[in-house]
Ligand SMILES: Nc1ncnc2c1ncn2[C@@H]1O[C@H](COP(=O)(O)OP(=O)(O)OP(=O)(O)O)[C@@H](O)[C@H]1O
C-alpha cells in the first residue's frame with residue numbers, strides 16, 4: 001500500500017522526533033500491560049490466599065453472625081446441626097467458633113478475636129496441627145502481624161479474658177505455641193487461634209460453632225435453615241471491590257501516561273501539518289489527491305503506534321516475562337489494605353489484556369493522527385506550495 | 391481542440407477575495423500553446439504569472455472563462471480528475487525546488503511514479519534514466535540538504551520529467567541559482583524539449599531564462615501586453 005510505504009519513508013526520515021514519540025508510546029504500552037497484569041496477579045493471589053487461609057470453598061454462617069457487627073457475636077453461635085456431622089467427619093466441613101476477648105500483653109489491654117478451630121482440620125492452611133497441650137495454659141497460635149504488633153514470641157504467656165455463654169467474665173493464662181506467616185490479614189491481625197473444644201469449654205458452648213468452613217471444590221448437599229450458605233461471590237465481594245477500586249484509581253494514572261504519549265503524537269501531527277505545508281502542496285502538485293494526503297498523514301501518525309507496539313514487544317516481552325516469573329516485590333507496610341498482599345506479586349497477562357491494550361493504543365493513535373490531518377483537506381494547494389501558514 | 395494545441399485559454403479571469411472586496415489578478419487572458427513550445431510568461435512581480443501557471447496546471451480554476459489543458463476543461467475537473475491530470479501529464483518545477491527533505495534523490499524522483507503505481511523494475515529504470523539525463527547518477531542516495539541549489543533544481547527537473555509529461559511548468563526555476571547553474575539547467579530543459587518534445591511554459595523575469603525562450607508572453611497587471619515569437623539564443 002502506497003500510504004504505508006510513503007509514511008514509513010517520512011517517519012524514518014524524520015528520525016529522532018519519531019523515535020522519541022515511539023519510545024514514549026511504547027512505555028505506556030508496556031506500563032499499561034504490566035500494571036493491569038500486576039493487578040490481575042494480585043487479585044488472583046489475594047483470592048487464592050483468602051480461599052486457602054480464611055474462607056475455604058464457602059461457609060455456612062450461623063444466622064446471627066455478622067462480621068461487621070461485633071456486638072452480635074455474643075449471640076452468633078449455635079449447636080452444630082446433626083445434618084452436618086457426616087460432612088464434618090469426612091473432612092468436608094470444619095466448624096469454627098468465634099468469641100470476643102481481651103488480652104493483656106505487657107499489662108495493656110487489647111481486644112482480640114478468639115477463634116476456635118479443630119486441630120485436625122485440613123481445610124484451611126491455619127497450622128492447627130501445631131496445637132499441643134501446654135499444661136494448664138491455653139495453647140494459642142497467632143500470625144506474624146499479631147506477634148510483631150504486640151511483641152509476642154513463641155513460648156510467651158499472656159492473660160486472656162472472655163465472657164462465657166451467660167455473659168460472665170473469666171480469665172486464664174494462654175501460651176503462644178506457634179506463630180505462622182500468612183498473607184491474609186484477616187486470619188492474623190487481632191486474631192488468636194485456639195483448639196475448638198478448648199474454646200467451647202471456656203465459653204460453655206459445648207458442641208457449638210459460629211460458622212462452618214467448606215473444603216475447596218466441594219459441594220455440600222446438606223442444609224439447615226439456621227445456617228446460611230455463603231459462597232465465594234459473597235465472601236470475596238469485598239476483595240473484588242477493593243481490586244476494582246484500585247484498578248480504577250490506577251487507570252487514571254495510565255490514562256494520563258497514555259494521553260501524554262498521544263499528545264506527543266498529536267503535537268507532532270499538528271506541527272508537521274503546519275511545517276510541512278509546502279510538502280503537502282508539492283504532493284498535490286505532483287498528483288496526490290487530498291484524500292491521499294490525508295491518508296498519508298493519518299497513516300504516518302498511526303504508524304507511531306505500530307512502531308511503538310514493535311518496540312514495546314522488543315523490550316516489553318522479556319521484561320513482562322521476567323516480572324511474571326520473578327514476581328514484583330511489594331514494599332513493606334502495605335499490609336493495611338484489608339486484603340491479602342504477598343511479598344511478591346506475580347503479574348498475569350491475558351491475551352485479551354494484550355490485544356485490548358494494543359487495540360486501544362492503535363485506535364487512540366489513529367484518532368489523534370486523523371483529526372489534525374483533516375485540516376489538510378481544507379488547504380488550497382496553491383497556498384500550501386508557497387509554504388505560508390494559513 | 392484542433393491540430394496540436396495543447397493549452398488553450400479563452401477569456402480567463404482570476405479574482406481573489408481580498409478583505410471585503412476582490413482583487414483581479416488575471417483579466418481576460420486569451421492564449422494558445424502548441425505542443426513542443428518553449429515559452430515563457432514574463433512580467434514584473436505581481437503581474438499574475440504564477441496565478442496563470444497554477445490555472446494551466448489545474449491547481450486552481452479560473453473565476454471566468456475557459457482553460458482547456460490536454461482536452462480537459464480545467465474549470466470542470468473534480469479534485470480527483472485534476473490530481474490525475476497532474477499525476478500523468480503535467481510536471482512542476484518551483485523556484486524553491488520543493489524537494490521532499492527526508493527522501494533521497496532517488497526517492498524524490500521516484501515519487502510521481504509511485505503515485506502512478508508503476509511497477510518496480512520499470513520505475514527504477516525510469517528514475518535512473520532521468521537522473522542520468524541530468525547528470526545526477528552520483529547523487530542517487532544523497533538527501534536534498536546535502537546538495538547545492540543547482541543540484542536540487544536538477545533533481546526537481548528529473549522529478550518533473552521522469553513521468554514524461556506533455557507539459558512542464560516552471561515557476562522562476564532559476565531565481566535561486568547563480569548564472570552558471572542557471573545556464574546549466576536551462577540547457578538541460580532545452581535538451582528535454584528537443585528530445586522528448588515536452589512543452590515548456592516558464593514564469594520568469596530572469597533575463598537569462600528569457601534568452602532561451604522561443605516565445606515570450608509579457609504579462610502586465612494581469613493582462614497580456616505582448617506575445618512574440620523570437621529566435622532563441624544561438625546554439626551553445
Ligand atoms: N491567494 C491570493 N489571494 C489574494 N491575492 C492573490 C492571491 N494569489 C495571488 N494574489 C495576487 O495576485 C497578483 C498576482 O500574483 P502572482 O503570484 O500570480 O504574481 P507573479 O507574477 O507570479 O509575481 P512574482 O513574480 O512576484 O512571483 C498579486 O498581486 C498577488 O498579490
Ligand SMILES: [Mg+2]
Nearest residue numbers: 439440561593
Ligand atoms: Mg510568481
